[in-house]
Structures are given as C-alpha cells and as structure tokens.
Amino acid sequence: MTDRDTLLALAERVEGLSNPDRRTDLEIMCQLDLRPHWLRKSEGHMWVDDSGHHSIIRWADERIGETPGNPGVDDGPKFTGSIDAAKTLVPKGWHVGMLTECDEDDSPSCCLTQNEEPCRDAVGRGADMALSLVAAALRARAGGL
Secondary structure: OOOHHHHHHHHHHHHHOOOOOHHHHHHHHHHOOOOOHHHHHOOOEEEEEOOOOOOEEEEEOOOOOOOOOOOEOOOOOOHHHOHHHHHOOOOOOEEEEEEEOOOOOOOOEEEEEEOOOOOEEEEEEOOOHHHHHHHHHHHHHOOOO
16 A cells, blocks of 8 residues: 555645646556556556656556556546546545535535544545545545544
C-alpha cells in the first residue's frame, strides 16, 4: 500500500482541482495499487506515462522496465469526474455521513465516518461533490482526519 503522507498530499491536490483531472485519476490508481487482476498475477506494476498528448497508465515489470513503448492498461475509473467512481474509493468500514453541494461555506463537501472505536471522520472539500468525495476517501484511507 502507500504511506499516509502521500495519500494526504494527494487529497490536498484533489481539493485544489477546479475540474476533473485524468492525470490525478491515474495517479490515484497507481498510489492505491488498483492493478487489474492480470497485472497483479504477473507481478507487474503500473506507472503514469506523460510523454504523449494525454496521460495514460502503462504496465511494466522488472524485465522490461518503464518505457513509453510499454502496453497501456485498460482505461481506469474517472474518480475525479464521477460520484459513482469516487464511491469505490471509500474504504471498507467507512460510510458517507454527508455529501453536499453547499455546506456552511457555500461549497461542496463530504464527510466519511468510521463507526468502529474510536469513531473517526475524514473530511473532503472540492469544486464539486465528486472531488470532495475523492479527497475524503483518500483521507479515510490515510486513517482519517
């Protein structure tokens, strides 16, 4: 898995986005190790290739390394652009306690809650509800805030 500081930094970046961002979606896939089954079975890993017009996920293994010639991995979820995709990032044992387009600060926000002791919350804010949910889910995966 990935470390707490990396997840928290990624959550902050998501909160700073003004629109969905494919590069960030791909980075989330890599940081959370959301490899397809076939890639996990082959012990390969994913990496984000920014060498072309659009960022894409490519796979690599120890034998061939990371090069732009590596095959691409199937297009992954668009976490920052879809509430449904963002919900898949909510860790087991956590639930959406609040997701709104307009909180007390007139901005979209999300609060995820873990009911186990000790009860913890993870809060996310963003330009829209999907971004808020992604940020909160990343914080929950980091252990809450």
